[in-house]
Amino acid sequence: MAGFFGKLLGRRTATNSVDLLAADLDVLPLASIVVTRDGEILSSNAAYGALVSGLAGGLERVDAIGREDDRPMLLSALSVEDASTVEISTAGAPSRVFRFLIGPENAGRRMVCVDDITTFRILEGQVVQSQKMQAIGQLAGGVAHDFNNLLTAMIGYCDLLLQRHRPGDASFADMMQIKQNANRAASLVRQLLAFSRKQQLKPVVLDITDALIELSHLLRRLIGQQVTLDLEHGRDLGMVRVDLGQFEQVVVNLAINARDAMPRGGHLTIRTSNDAVTHPRIIAHETMPAGEYVKIEVRDTGTGIPTDVIGRIFEPFFTTKPIGAGTGLGLSTVYGIVRQTGGFIAVHSQMGRGASFTIWLPRHRGDIQDEGPREVEAASPTEAAQDAxxxxxxxxxxxxxxxxxxxxxxxxxxxxxxxxxxxxxxxxxxxxxxxxxxxxxxxxxxxxxxxxxxxxxxxxxxxxxxxxxxxxxxxxxxxxxxxxxxxxxxxxxxxxxxxxxxxxxxxx
Ligand SMILES: Nc1ncnc2c1ncn2[C@@H]1O[C@H](COP(=O)(O)OP(=O)(O)OP(=O)(O)O)[C@@H](O)[C@H]1O
Ligand SMILES: [Mg+2]
Known part of the structure; x- marks a missing residue:
């Protein structure tokens, strides 16, 4: 650090008697200031003026622009003699992240270069978040894989037992209980697989407008009479290629969350539209390629999502609901289904002003036909002895x-x-x-x-x-x-x- 500052100041740091105030800060490419040990700004260059313009007190005291809790950190770094680096968030919204490169102390003064690293930190956060989601997905997929084997054996042996204990048998009811619970476990595993994007989808080309109208009866029953449902259908809405059951699951999960966020009633709006995306866009922590999309917004007028919670809502098992009320798999399932379908999802929320989830699904152009794999009829073979x-x-x-x-x-x-x-x-x-x-x-x-x-x-x-x-x-x-x-x-x-x-x- 000393070398860096020394170079900027024409290598005059060889002696201890450099007059920092005499330095011409305007030759420096970075926003730079000279400050006292306790943070008073003695001189600054134009780049610094531009950086802090709009931030109250930014030209008088170096700590004035920081958030209240970050200020002591900056001041204590100024009070030690050695060079150091400090990052603080600025006060006000939207907050920015500034990095302060503090030069060594010289006759009670120090030179400080300031850099706006907001974008860098956002990108870094996105990478970390997407790695985290990927890791959890792998873990969930692995657990689900092992569980599937265990459940196959449990359900299978239960079936074998049930063949020997027909209705009316004293053990029949107990075995049915075991089987039903194993089936419930299997449906939990399906949700985990949905999140890890490893479940089997049967995509069909779908008209979202029809699908939503069809679903609206169920939705109205689910959300109760306190909440009104408004459907705003986009005109000439494009087709999408999704698994119908999974698409319904996505909308139902979002609607139930909205209902839970509006205990005293409110409005749930589902709006669809076409969205032609001309440049790649960052959605949450993923890059959505340019292309044509069908956009589905699910908006409520509920409590909203606190900022410290919003970053975690898509993680499996993350819930703020009391034990027994939520499993925390709702949104992770939504996320998995949307991503496996080639779509993207973003959330916006302000405390007290509701939440809005936006989903983009790639628009399907081409043949409108059912491309899903053939379903087997559940017909059970009747022949007793099969010679094969x-x-x-x-x-x-x-x-x-x-x-x-x-x-x-x-x-x-x-x-x-x-x-x-x-x-x-x-x-x-x-x-x-x-x-x-x-x-x-x-x-x-x-x-x-x-x-x-x-x-x-x-x-x-x-x-x-x-x-x-x-x-x-x-x-x-x-x-x-x-x-x-x-x-x-x-x-x-x-x-x-x-x-x-x-x-x-x-x-x-
Ligand atoms: N519309 C919303 N408004 C406010 N908070 C929400 C909303 N949707 C989700 N959340 C928050 O996100 C958390 C996670 O949601 P998610 O659907 O994954 O799980 P859950 O609803 O808690 O449980 P589950 O859906 O498995 O029954 C919720 O506990 C809640 O805190
Ligand atoms: Mg939920």
Whole structure:
């Protein structure tokens, strides 16, 4: 630091008797001042004048421009002899962040250069925030993946028990309780997957106006009579390509939050419009590329969101509601769905003046047709003994054990393999299955690679892929493999497993 200041002042700091007041601050490229130990400004350059213009007292005392709690920090840095750097936020709104480079003390005076680093700090905050969201997403996705395996086994064994204990049996009601609770756990896991953007979407080309009109009856019931709902539909609104159920979930979650923020009633407005974005825009901490979007604003007249809370509302499990009232997954689900759909979401709020959430979804141009993957009918196979052999590849023991038992119970012959390599060995041994069921994520070779290898010798072998999540990447890989491949999401029930197997054997 001394070297830096020394250079600026023509290397005169070699002696202790430099007269800082004689320095020509206007030759300096930075906003600069000379101050006393207690913060009084003795001289300043034009750049400094420009920097603090509009900030009261900025030309008299160096600490006058700072926020009350930041001022002591600056003054104490001036009172120690050594050079130092201090960052303070300015008083008033919008607040800016100034960095003070304080030169070493010289005869009771010091030279200070000041830099406005507001933009830098905002960008830095955005990077930190987006890394945080990404890390939480990865964590949530990982937890959800493990939970899906556990739940598949729990729900599956429960189904097996239920086959032996029919309604009327003393244990039936208890088992139904277990199954219902496992299903509730599965729906929590789905929300986590939504946040980590790893859930399966069935996008269709959708008219948001129709979807909102359709949804408005439910919304009115949800928000109660104290809150009025206004729909303001944009004219000639573009189409979007989203999963309808997920889109409804987004609007419902936002509406419920709005209702909770308006305990004494108020207005909930949902407004749609087209938004042609000509330059990339920073939305929250992400960059929205230029393009055509459909904008959906959900605005309420509730309590508003405090500034210390607003930065965290999209995090999973963040809630300000009492224990039992909120899980804190509402907005993280919204965020995940919007981002997985290629959209963006921003929030604006002022305390006491309500909150407004804005969503941009990419406008869809092109064919209007249902592109969603085929849904399997839940028809359960009736035939008791099925003469077919199935190769089952799954690394999770409880999942494999349940699936094998369930399939054997249906009369299939089942070969079990705990990883892809073991499956290949079985096939090399001369086994020829009629169907292969394989997990996607396994240690060693993964599902898609296994399918590719197996298809070299058995090109028409039908395959069912089971997985806790299906990101776009996996879909593309499966599509590239071609042939008869069905997808079965975890957790699955006995019925879902057997009907998918039945269907593949029939068609495949
Ligand atoms: N419209 C709003 N007005 C005021 N505060 C809001 C609004 N929407 C969300 N919040 C704040 O954000 C927090 C997180 O919302 P989120 O929907 O993720 O969880 P939750 O509503 O608390 O619980 P859950 O939705 O899982 O039942 C809320 O607890 C609340 O403090
Ligand atoms: Mg909520």
């Amino acid at each position: 052999s199935i190769l089952l590849v799954e690394d999770e023991d409880p999942v494999r054990a349940f699936a094998a038992r369930a399939l054997r119970g249906k009369g299939y012959r089942v070969m079990e393999a705990r990883h892809a390599e073991a499956a290949l060995q079985l096939l090399e041994g001369g086994e020829v299955p009629d169907l292969m069921i394989t997990d996607v994520v396994m240690p060693g070779m993964d599902g898609p690679t296994l399918i590719h290898q197996v298809r070299q010798n058995l090109p028409s072998l039908p395959v069912i892929c089971v997985s806790g999540h299906a990101d776009d990447d996996l879909r593309t890989r499966l599509d590239q493999l071609g042939g008869a491949i069905a997808f079965l999401p975890k957790p699955f029930s006995l019925k879902q497993l057997s009907s998918r197997v039945h269907e593949m054997l029939k068609n495949g």
